[in-house]
Amino acid sequence: MTAQTIAVPPPARASGAGALQRLSTWLYRHPRLALAILLAPPLAWLGIVYLGSLLALLAQSFFYLDGFTGLIVREFTLRTYAELFTGSNLDIILRTTVMATVVTLACALIGFPIAYYMARYAGPRLKPLMYLGVMLPLWSSYLVRVYSWKLILAKEGIVTWIFAKLHLLWLLDAILSIPVIGGPSLSTAYLGTFLVFVYIWLPYMILPIEAAIERVPRSVIEASADLGAPPRSTFRHVVLPLAIPGVVAGSIFTFSLTLGDYIIPGIIGSSRPFIGQAVYSHQGTAGNIPLAAALSVVPIVIIAIYLRIAKRLGAFDAL
């Protein structure tokens, strides 16, 4: 609207500006209406497109698939949810949750020292470089990175080659022979899935931690030293508690992203399905939309619980 007014040639300008001014005054006198006009489009988006589809999904999960006809019966029932508690579905849920938890812990363990160094020690030249290093992988396609990891971890890939050159193949074989996490090669083992998950989501952990540590005032640390605390105590009792919200914020990203991903476990790993993959197979020709919907409610519930805990820990102060 403004653009139009500006484009109007000079003679018409006076009346145009007058109308605009009147409108502006009128809106000024009706602040609530102005607010409503401003907020209507985003609220409509949130309400209809976002929450609407979420509710549609939720509604589907209360229907069930008639085993005899293979048709969806649109009646309220909880039997689809009961199906979630069968062995193989529980396996899938457990498998995905454990993977998300372990990936999150590993990301925090690796990410914290990097973030700490970036925030406290990196000089004005090194710091932008480190930022770049953390962000750079995000500039290339997710799929390209996953497929290249498949090559890196392959039986005839570079990791195996390095182990062979170092005469450490026995070590790799020993690791791969561990039940559950092992497999014929790194790229067909849970271990490989785990490594790739950690690699892909690590930046989302480092950046919030870095932001949190950066916000710890230097004076607080100096005060701690002045009061006679050795560096170890300062770290434990001052820096760490103040940085924890950052860790929790980062963990929300890594945890929820791992929980929902269905591409990485499809390309790397032993083909044991994760939640996302199961959802993907149940919709489609199978037409078991209710079960697919019920399965996709599971991560929502897990994340909701997780967010509640995170909120208690003050994670949202660091976002």
Next chain:
Amino acid sequence: MTVVTKRWALSLAVAAFALAAQGADAEALKKVGKGEGQVDIVAWPGYIERGETDKAFDWVTDFEAKTGCKVNVKTANTSDEMVALMNEGGFDLVTASGDASLRLIAGKRVQEVNTDLVPSWKTVDERLQSAPWHTVDGKHYGVPYQWGSNVLMYNTKIFSEAPKSWDVVFKEMTLPDGKSNKGRVQAFDGPIYIADAALYLKKHRPELKIEDPYSLDEEQYKAALELLREQRKIVGRYWHDAFVQIDDFTNEGVVASSSWPFQVNILKSKDAPVGSTIPEEGATGWADTTMMHVDAPHPNCAYMWLEHSINPKLQGDLAAWFGSVPAVLSACKGNQLLTDEGCEVNGLGNFERISFWRTPVADCGGGRQCVPYYRWVSDYIAVLGGR
């Protein structure tokens, strides 16, 4: 918006009409008239090429020049997508696979094809002319396009001669190189693979009386799952992406797996030591049919394409491109891209040994109760998960 609504209203009206006048199908065209200037086709990726991916593979440009019908292709990646697009309407043709074609006929989304208007119809492979996946009550609902089979791909360095049986991928055993096949074989990561297991049992467990691997009763189905659970122990990774499998054969030490001629051709073109065979049990496969929408907006151009789609040149080029078998046998001779061996390599001689893909349904005829597809899905997920 309004166009869509109108289209919806129209298709609803048509559906209502079709229901009201059961049996009275939409009348087939009597004579091909002047083209309408375009034809809209729903097709598998790679099925309708206009030389954009590879200049040598182009079977659209000459059609457009000859008939004046511009070809618009909408690619679909799954049969469900195809059915959904056809339900939505606005398209003339679809290259439907066996699991979609019967659904489209039952849903009255496609019309009977008047074979008199497709002069080359008589050149179509006789075995396909009245195939049950597009012929219902003696009426043809489409023109066969291409077919192909799944194959057993193997590493020629390990196997000096082709494996005779699928048991190399089903049972733990010692391969000719003296090592176990554990972790060195693959299986397809899709529930339809249960049919492959059933096909194997059809031969090796005759007491189960499996006739059709796509209609399994409880007992037969249980036996197939049993076999697949055994297989899970020797399979390192299941494949679903053709290129991931190609990589697994190159870098992952995989030596045998069910596969498509597509991967075999690519690996051979890279001089990888692979071969393919259809073992004694036979194999599963697919057959696609070009079908016409019940209210196709451009019926004349659609009929012109149907005729064009079975010309030997197109059929041969497509078979070379896709690793499939032409629906017209004369395409097998003298095609430069396919070469004279191409049809045999892609499986021409194996027609009788192939169980063509169909969606398993609960009511499998003859009063039998079969396990429907949605259970195949949940049970195959369980098998993959190690249960």
